[in-house]
Amino acid sequence: MELKSRPRRRDFITISSGESFSPFHYSVGRFGSQFLTELRDHKRFMGMRCAGCGRVYVPPRPVCGPCFKKMDDWVEVGPNGTLIAFTILRFAFIDPETGQKKPVPYGYGFIRLDGADTQLQHFLPVGAKPPKIGMKVRPVFEEIRHGNLRDIRHFEEIA
Numbered sequence: 001m002e003l004k005s006r007p008r009r010r011d012f013i014t015i016s017s018g019e020s021f022s023p024f025h026y027s028v029g030r031f032g033s034q035f036l037t038e039l040r041d042h043k044r045f046m047g048m049r050c051a052g053c054g055r056v057y058v059p060p061r062p063v064c065g066p067c068f069k070k071m072d073d074w075v076e077v078g079p080n081g082t083l084i085a086f087t088i089l090r091f092a093f094i095d096p097e098t099g100q101k102k103p104v105p106y107g108y109g110f111i112r113l114d115g116a117d118t119q120l121q122h123f124l125p126v127g128a129k130p131p132k133i134g135m136k137v138r139p140v141f142e143e144i145r146h147g148n149l150r151d152i153r154h155f156e157e158i159a
């Protein structure tokens with residue numbers, strides 16, 4: 001069969017997956033659990049240092065990628081850091097973690113905590129003064145923390 005004309009938009013078939021609710025839980029592992037427990041209980045960022053190359057990973061991981069060495073050297077980093085890159089979101093979408101639309105605009109950036117060699121991704125407030133690459137930032141913690149990255153509300157510029 002040969003198409004004689006391009007299909008119009010209303011001719012496209014759409015299929016609905018229906019009402020799906022699929023909550024799931026997964027382990028963040030031994031290193032992730034330690035990292036999130038320190039954040040929750042002490043507002044402290046802990047990274048993992050490689051004995052081979054000296055890189056400090058935040059969030060921590062068990063093996064250094066470049067060296068392929070197992071790591072077990074916890075080091076405290078931050079809490080302040082530097083904004084490495086960011087974007088500003090102006091289109092509301094449903095946050096898969098909460099099921100709610102996050103009010104726009106808001107920033108999302110890569111933050112390198114002082115003493116770390118990797119970046120953490122997190123939210124940035126967007127006010128009258130937009131974020132800029134290289135600005136020094138600090139975390140703003142939630143009063144009630146649950147042991148996940150949302151225990152940090154966002155990172156804000158250090159005035």
Ligand SMILES: [Zn+2]
Binds near residue numbers: 050052055066067
């Ligand atoms: Zn290494």
